[in-house]
Amino acid sequence: SYVLTQPPSVSVAPGKTARITCGGNNIGSKSVHWYQQKPGQAPVLVIYYDSDRPSGIPERFSGSNSGNTATLTISRVEAGDEADYYCQVWDSSSDHPGVVFGGGTKLTVL
């Protein structure tokens, strides 16, 4: 089955740029979606189809995807961005197509 690899943690100072990676075999050929989950809350979609933002998500959130790595970029990081972030793809290549999540990355705002 398809595997998505994320760093367990990323730290960034307020006002700086955070980059959270999601690695997978030829992930650039798939569409990647990103979710933000704050403690005690349900996940929220922040990026879909690699780089599209749902309404209500700040422009500070952006995404890219190429080769074996997809990246969620958060510009001008704020304290309120501290959360767990998950990447997700739809794996249609296996005998059992389905949703695949990365292991998640905890973003700490210093």
Next chain:
Amino acid sequence: EVQLVQSGAEVKKPGESLKISCKGSGYSFTSYWIGWVRQMPGKGLEWMGIIYPGDSDTRYSPSFQGQVTISADKSISTAYLQWSSLKASDTAMYYCARQLYGGSSSYYDYWGQGTLVTVSS
């Protein structure tokens, strides 16, 4: 406004059965897949399976096939996740979410608030 409202927290004993629910509103419930996602304490998101309420077509992750049953009652816009015999390892938060398909991909745009299931003797 699209909403998915899940049933309340449950505390059960090993071996007991359980059915939790997810009621959709604000959209055509029969036109979108509903997925279920498990999150064990302090862990990440795990995909369990999906159902299309329009015709009850259901797909399971191999990791959960045979362990749970996903169903839906379109007459009341509600999806269900059930266990016939709970184990302590089923202790987790369970989320339902609306799944969108487009081209060759799929993602979740709306999520329920989660149902905490605790299994303990």
